[in-house]
Amino acid sequence: MRIGVFLIGAGFPGADPGAVLRDTVAAIEAAERAGFDDAWIAEHHFMTYGVCPSAVTLAAVALGRTSRITVGTAVSVLSARHPVALAEEAALLHHVSRGRFRLGVGRGGPWLELEVFGTGTARFERGFPESLDLLCAALSGGRVGADGEFFRFREVPVMPPARMTPVVACTSEPTARLAAGRGLPMLLGMHVGDAEKAAMIEHYEAHAVRREGGPPPRHIAAAVCHVADSTSRAVRELTDALPRWLEPGLAGYVPVDGRPPPQRDIAKYVDMLCRIHPVGSPEHCVDKILATAGRTGLRHLILMVEGTGVPERTRETIARLGAEVLPALRAR
Template structure:
């Protein structure tokens, strides 16, 4: 790996009943914090029901976050394109690309909450079928084509973007994948990136990681597209503290409500841990291979496991959550930036290893250098005494 990128996938997850205004402000503050810490990417979700994943328009959130940050790239994670006119999806993203001077990314998916699609009279099957149709239209528009097309939900007549993307030739586009080959198949067919979300949030998904990229490459070859593992992003789970005991204590704050959301509200059975007490939830994260609650050593080991299982990828996205209070959450991100990211950046000799090697060289030569330093002090002292004698 030359430089593994790091970022967040921010749904977000806020327990129902809290002040939503303050919760959204915490999300913006987190993006600012990640920008200062040197994270590369932040992907923002779109949801419209269930009272927990509160951001209805990732594009509006990105516009606000872009004004508060300098370097971090900001993506829709994901735009539920089955809910939208594909022309307007493309138009909004091109506008964001200009406003952010090339820091925007488009993530596409069918929508994860059935309670969202039900309000539009769509079933989960409908949204997945529309995803494939709408993604094709969006990609054609972004290439500058004029599109006339009728879908189940929209009609386009001689549709054409009136702005081209700021990014040449286009900003990053990625398709979400959970456990099935649907997302990888579309990513390969269009030559775009893959966001493996559920692939790292369940044991079955973890086991299927290598197969996901095989599907991407097979479909890309079939359609004459070029794909790169640099455009493959894996979403994982972590909370890190100085000790495992502290990490376990930290997550007492909110991990149970997070699990209950998946077990009882969101239709995402992959996260239904057996049992229901706090320690069983922690053990599920650590032992099923889906994440790490512990120390920086545990975090590094988890990233390495994902790398080895997948065969290599471009970006490690950590799922944004509030398992811990805001202070402990920010500290976890800081520890990962300080002690985990450098081990996976810098090529064959990581940034972390380079500093360790420099420390070892200095340690090996310390006695010689210390003696030389003392000799230098003695020499300059003697020279000064000689100067004083000569002046007298």
Template sequence: MTNHKNEMSFGLFFLNSKSPFKSEDEELRNGLEQIKVADELGFHSAWMAEHNARDYGVVTSSTVYLAAAAAQTKRIKLGSAVARLPLHHPMQLAEEMTLVDVISNGRLYVGVGKGYDKLEFDAYNVDFDERHARFEESLDILKAALTNPRISYSGQFFNFSDIPINPRPIQQPGPPLFVMVSQNDASIINAAKDGYSFVLGGIKNDDTLHKISLYRETALAAGYSEDYVNDAMARSGKLLFVYVAETDEQAYEEFKEGLMWYMSERDNRPVFGVVQRDKVLDYNEFLKSENAIVGSPDKVRRDIEKFQKETGLNNIICWMNIGGQPNDRVIKSMNLFSKEVMPYFCNVETYQKI
């Protein structure tokens, strides 16, 4: 085993798809069960997406699902991945987030994004072309509301004066904010300038290394202390497809059906660097992707070692339950990962304090 000199942390991602393999209520309950098991197994974090009007994601409010997860867990960090700011009133979202922070006793991570799916905006009658401006204004309000007991604001979309924000969060000055980083460098530069942590999507290892180096350089130049930057980066991570079974062949076979169904549903944008728009995913090529870590415990350990060496990033957010994977298989994968992979990279009791 390693000496844990550069300890890693491992989280889980939950999209909760309404796949052909199970009902949506079964999928939602399975997700909560998996989060409860993850807490018991020592996973560091659980991240919950929100979507509307789409079968590939049926959690329409990340805060509602976060609150349910908070009530049944004790240690695991709980994050939104992401709350789509243009589709929320920022004051209400702030109040819901602070409430979740209280319910979880200070375990909330607040991940935010613009949203990318025009259908979701149309369903809520929000102008898709306004999403950037709404995101920027809402993020300013959200940050202020998470860290101040009263706020005032005057902008294009929102105007209010001296409004109290209740309840106050357990974490002070407020829960950490995360932004989702896209392939262009502007998003990581903006995150660094604002002092936010980040979650990376489907980019290659060399670009991951480039972006985290750019983040550190930009954040320090912006005046943040070395300790602040180290803490923000320790919380930051990358989303990867991860699945573990007793053998490589078993893992490949078990992971395939749910993944391929999900990819067939995700035709509105390129997906995590493993398939391009209007092209059919080749599963064997997917397994070779740097964003896929699928196999036996031994192979998964080797792949993680390679990822850490090539990127310098110590936090992986594992997407095990993609596309309505059977609940028993996901929990088996989580158990194998916890018992036969994580101990090589971290002391669970230590990294759960990050």
């Protein structure tokens, strides 16, 4: 199995955003020391749920501070970016890191960045397939041109050229079919349990197009993770801390087109996260991760470890996972 960390850059009340970003990089350095395979950085705009507005930029900083660990974006919001510009940045990091960068992209939502950055709701509603195809073409190692609804330009060489396969965040069956038809791996979110993940993978397989001569896509799933001496203590720590972040953070998802904002019962949501994910003693975390692998077939998990909002506690969780969980997973 590959096990990584997933860092949202969570803006807990009272936290300085600059300090949160520095602590995010420090957590990735700690993950490398602890023996994790990779680290993935989230991207959000105009909200405290996550204070990193450019996962690619922060990944560049983290790559410069590390030497072994792979660093990826989970995800760069494709509906708010020009696909070729994003491909150029990904190719740059691919080369300077000697292959340690991975690009994850997502459709995003009908949020304020569509208005602020001028990409508009039409690209969000129906332009994701065109954007994704253009991104893949720009990461195919050659030239790229466009004559579509949203992008039209003459053919140009992509510099630096790179051959990369993006990961696609999939929260719906239409997006899973889109990824499957292009042979791209999925990134599955931490908001659903094993049964929903398994169903999405089954749906993907029913529509998959295999690349000739290539290995099957290796999907990735995110999960909340927190370690303490006992499972009851780990659950209690997250139950106390997560609502302080989620209540104001989720309120930052402001629809740009007047549709009702998403609503969650925070207490029930936190309870669900603690029940379905590896939150507990080291032994409990090992059992939960192996159970997820067994039920879904997933062999690559990324663990969201910032749940307390305390940077020192985040690094302690990373260190304990490296010392007490990763060796047990690899042994079994």
